[in-house]
Amino acid sequence: MSASREPIRSYQRIFRPERRIYQLEGHPLPVPGGVPLRWLAWAAGSLAAVILISSGSRTVMVLCACLAAVAGAALGSRAAAVAAAAAALLGAWLIGLVLGLLDWPLRLLVVPFALATFATQATPDGRGADRFALSWLALRLAPARRSLGRALPRAGLPKLFAAHLWVAPDESSPRLRAARITGAGTVSFAAPVLVRRAGRQGERLRARPAGGKIPRRGERPAGRLAIGTGESLEVRG
Numbered sequence: 001m002s003a004s005r006e007p008i009r010s011y012q013r014i015f016r017p018e019r020r021i022y023q024l025e026g027h028p029l030p031v032p033g034g035v036p037l038r039w040l041a042w043a044a045g046s047l048a049a050v051i052l053i054s055s056g057s058r059t060v061m062v063l064c065a066c067l068a069a070v071a072g073a074a075l076g077s078r079a080a081a082v083a084a085a086a087a088a089l090l091g092a093w094l095i096g097l098v099l100g101l102l103d104w105p106l107r108l109l110v111v112p113f114a115l116a117t118f119a120t121q122a123t124p125d126g127r128g129a130d131r132f133a134l135s136w137l138a139l140r141l142a143p144a145r146r147s148l149g150r151a152l153p154r155a156g157l158p159k160l161f162a163a164h165l166w167v168a169p170d171e172s173s174p175r176l177r178a179a180r181i182t183g184a185g186t187v188s189f190a191a192p193v194l195v196r197r198a199g200r201q202g203e204r205l206r207a208r209p210a211g212g213k214i215p216r217r218g219e220r221p222a223g224r225l226a227i228g229t230g231e232s233l234e235v236r237g
Contacts (some may be wrong), residue, residue, distance in 0.1 A: 018036050018037075018038065019036070019037045020033065020034035020036050021035045021036075021037065036120055038119075039116050039120045042115065042119045042120060043112050043113060043115075046111070046115040046116055047108065050099060050107060051108070053092055053095050054096055054099035054100050055096070056100065060092065061089055061093060061096075062089075064088045064089065064091075065088045065092075066085070067088070068084040068089075069081040069082070069084055069088075071084060071137070072084030080141040099111070175237065176191070176193070176208075176209045176235065176236075177235070177237050178236055178237040179234075180232060180233070180235070181233040182227075182231075182233075183227030183228050183229055183231045183233070184229045185227050186224065186225070186227070187224070187227065187233060188223065188224045189207075189222075189225075191223075192210045192221045192222065193209055193210055193222060193223070194210050194215050194216070194220070194221055194222075195220055195221075195222045196218040196219040196220070197218065203230060203231050203232070204231070204232055204234065205227065205231065205232070205233045205234065206233075206234050207234070207236065208235075208236045209237070
């Protein structure tokens with residue numbers, strides 16, 4: 001067990017150990033730490049891509065453009081698809097032109113090995129180079145989310161807009177609300193009120209919050225009122 005410390009930029013290196021080849025048929029490989037299987041996959045893929053692109057085939061360039069257009073349409077809009085297709089077509093042509101100028105050892109050995117080594121060892125933000133590249137391309141191909149000069153939230157996140165909300169008061173309101181109630185029935189108040197009768201025959205009841213107020217002439221405190229048939233109660237807030 002080594003006493004030295006090494007920073008870990010991603011916990012995937014702990015929970016997802018990398019498979020490596022240390023020997024072939026009992027013969028150890030002259031590579032410290034062995035050869036990762038991912039490196040072999042990247043080397044084989046890079047070699048195939050170098051052979052196809054360096055051939056200068058128009059079919060290969062059109063295929064690259066079509067794949068880029070599909071990716072751009074899935075990540076963004078039609079404009080992103082067109083831009084991705086144009087960039088892929090131009091990039092394939094330029095890369096094929098440069099690869100065609102190299103000798104076969106550089107083109108078929110050095111370039112694939114260098115690409116495989118970079119793809120397996122480079123971790124720009126803790127992730128693999130392939131995942132970082134895909135995220136970077138997706139961010140560049142996605143449409144700009146702006147409206148009227150203001151930035152919009154990322155796709156998939158809820159957006160709350162300012163609005164006026166009308167709330168109807170009910171019996172749980174902390175203060176007394178104005179109301180008119182026609183009997184027959186019984187009305188209960190959460191806090192005492194001052195009640196007095198009005199009208200020729202006293203058929204109208206008027207209630208107002210007590211709140212430590214001095215009762216007026218004809219008023220009496222009450223917390224529960226019975227309203228007869230034909231009577232009405234007017235509550236003043």
